[in-house]
Amino acid sequence: MKRTESGRNVSSVRWRLVLASTTMLFVELALIRWAGANVVHLSYFSNFILLGSFLGIGIGFLIPAARGQWLKRWTPVPLALLVVLVREYPVQVRQSSSEVIYFTAVKATGLPEWVTLPAIFLLTAVIMAGIGKITADLFRQLPSLDAYRYDLLGSITGSVSFAALSWLRAPSVAWGLLAAAALLVLGGRRNTLLYGIPLTAMVAALFLETTTSGISWSPYYKIELKPSTTANRTYRIAANGVPHQSTAPLPVLMRENSPYRQAYDRTPRNPHKRVLVIGAGNGNDVAVALAHGAERVDAVEIDPRLQEIGADLHPAKPYDDPRVHVHIGDGRAFLERTDTEYDLIVLALPDSLTLVAGASNLRLESYLFTREAFEAARDHLAPDGAFAMYNYYRKSWLVDRFAGGLDEVYGHAPCITTFKRNAAVLVTGMTPADQSCEQTWRPSGAVPPAATDDHPFPYLLHRTVPTLYLGALGAILLVTLLSVRLAGVRIRSTVRYTDMFLLGAAFMLLETKSVTGFALYFGTTWLVNALVFFGVLVAVLAAVEVRRRLRRVNQLLLQLLLFASLAVAWLVPAQAVLSLPFAGRLAAAIALAFAPIFCANLIFSDRLAQAADPTSAFGANLLGALTGGALEYLALVTGYQALLLVVAVLYLGACVAMRVAGRGPGARPAPVPDEKVVLDPK
Structure with missing residues (x-):
């Protein structure tokens, strides 16, 4: 040999x-x-x-x-x-x-x-x-x-x-x-x-x-779970070293002026029977949907560990309810493959803290916030349905970008409810009659164009x-x-x-x-x-x-x-x-x-x-x-x-x-080297 x-x-x-x-x-x-x-x-x-x-x-x-x-x-x-x-x-x-x-x-x-x-x-x-x-x-x-x-x-x-x-x-x-x-x-x-x-x-x-x-790993994050200092047995969840989510008892979620309630308060005529929650996480939004009488809740969460934490530790136990159907995967992909019509679709705090590997600036949720994604959500709403999204958006221009995109897709301005740190809840019905606004969105300045599937960078x-x-x-x-x-x-x-x-x-x-x-x-x-x-x-x-x-x-x-x-x-x-x-x-x-x-x-x-x-x-x-x-x-x-x-x-x-260099189409092709052993130059 x-x-x-x-x-x-x-x-x-x-x-x-x-x-x-x-x-x-x-x-x-x-x-x-x-x-x-x-x-x-x-x-x-x-x-x-x-x-x-x-x-x-x-x-x-x-x-x-x-x-x-x-x-x-x-x-x-x-x-x-x-x-x-x-x-x-x-x-x-x-x-x-x-x-x-x-x-x-x-x-x-x-x-x-x-x-x-x-x-x-x-x-x-x-x-x-x-x-x-x-x-x-x-x-x-x-x-x-x-x-x-x-x-x-x-x-x-x-x-x-x-x-x-x-x-x-x-x-x-x-x-x-x-x-x-x-x-x-x-x-x-x-x-x-x-x-x-x-x-x-x-x-x-x-x-x-x-x-x-408290340390565990999901396919996306290093997750740290800590019990809250309060006596209500809730937990705080950090992902990659950043505070990311926290479980909360239902009375806290349902209190007056809670961001979790706005999608329902702003759509009083909506039956809220079929609800889609994208970014279900530990289950806060799922618990609120159930409390508002939802007969079916499709809970989409990309990270299986975050959903497991909610299933095990959320005080309201929303994932134990038979009305809840859990889908571990991407929210945009779910919209593309489902045929279900919903009374309400909620983008619930879907901000990721990491990039898609191999893509310089594509975040896990980037394709949820494009004009085409807003259109896909609209196409899955019942005739009197509504769409809601909320987060701590940090900058007023980002609120304007999302609100302007909804205005463009639905043909009318959404309702807006604001909180501290540029937190905002945007709610828009299929028609103006399907929403009831205390405040209607008005741009704070020049409105940045909506992100698109080709340019999915809403935070830029x-x-x-x-x-x-x-x-x-x-x-x-x-x-x-x-x-x-x-x-x-x-x-x-x-x-x-x-x-x-x-x-x-x-x-x-x-x-x-x-x-x-x-x-x-x-x-x-x-x-x-x-x-x-x-x-x-x-x-x-x-x-x-x-x-x-x-x-x-x-x-x-x-x-x-x-x-x-x-x-x-x-x-x-x-x-x-x-x-x-x-x-x-x-x-x-x-x-x-x-x-x-x-x-x-x-x-x-x-x-x-x-x-x-x-x-x-x-x-x-x-x-x-x-x-x-x-x-x-x-x-x-x-x-x-x-x-x-x-x-x-x-x-x-x-x-x-x-x-x-003489190696192009006009060059003389070289045969494939045979399987002889090349001596180590050392």
Whole structure:
């Protein structure tokens, strides 16, 4: 049996590459979840951790095989340092932007974001650079497509593993134990002590977190449950360190001028027999609906743990009532699939404290507050029905945006009841006669246009990238250049892989468009998100398998197919897909999202097969993905559909770069390398 120079056989290198790639993606996903849960407001900036991961992995792949071995030896140290520092010295990302709203009820303490974000970003980059270096050194011991194939298998395994832990609602110590075990295996016997000490410290810190009273994990949040100081046996619920909900006894909910009552007080002619509550949470709104005589209440809540807390601990026990039907999932997706007509639909405090993974600024509830969502709710109301929404909106312009959107959709101004801190309840009937207002909404100034499904950013005042984001992104790109240089990577030597860099940037944007599209069509749930990432990886793996079986590739044909699939995705409106029945919608979404990904990765796989230095080419591709992650923020200005134009421009640039370098459609195709073993350069 053939062996590498280091004496390991090919199968050993392959399974270690799978394990390294699994660990790489698993740790990346765990860092995004855990850091966002422990650093207040970081869940609004989770894309920065993703960009730090791409930077680290890219550097790990670009460092030559004979250099950077210290990164591999010290990989667990920055990981333990990040965990221990965050646990022992909690910090917060301050939010003071007048351009975008963050939901919180805590006073910002700790370090400012210009200190916190770079520290977390750099630690993440160093962690992932170490794991990336381990992966890269295994990658370069195999033929390029063979290595990429097993790297993808590892990525799929890491994605599925983390999704399984999310489904099980496993605590953070479980993530730490799995990561530690994988790193110990990858480190080998020689590094057992060097790896064991910091990894033990990391697991111990996570164990202390897990065993803290009242701490539990949902697929979205780290949840902290505390009993109220009052004697009525109520509870306060914090999510990701921010006060989020609290249970309340029915007399408190029903007292005069309570926000919970306004939807019913403002619609006295409404029978309130069939009620839909979106954002049911611990059950306060469900209890109020039952108290007003509802015969059926559909309670939609995206987070299963929040609903469980209400079912177990709410003093009114609303979820025990047989009239209540619980639906765990996304509220917009529920509206798209139900045929039920309701007397009243309530958006009950649906503000999330986290982003949809893989989408730069899409929050879990973003698609609930678009013009199309208001229309979908209207279409599910009985002829004399009503729609209500309320929250602590923080800014008067946000109240005006939502009220103006309702005015536009229903053809008349809604009722408004205001409270402290720009809290407001908006109620609108199907006709003016179906609502009874003490106060009718009047704009306080210029009314911002309603958010749309293409631009689902209701908390963003103008179509612009906030200066907070611009500053952070600029710093990230500067740190990237410095890091690449300090790592000893010659930037000039990577210019030959400009096409790979552009392919990476385009693919990252294409992946984002896929995530946001599926979130609109099927909901912003963790499961939909996990399935999309799984589908993307499977599509990429399928492209690799096809390329491995082809002796020659017609690059021109592939490029034409890629641009044709992008054109179709651009031309098909989202509403046309939403109007289809579930099976048709699923088929259309898969075709529109994965056809460009498949074609693009056939091109990428062919280019990787021809690369003189596949590991460096892959590293350049990862740095391109980092740039693509920064370009995602263009959606704040253009909307998501226009990202396809940016994708097309980037792919066009990649195709031109290939032709200039002599690797384009006019170049002589290179055969797929055979399955011989590539000797370790060391």
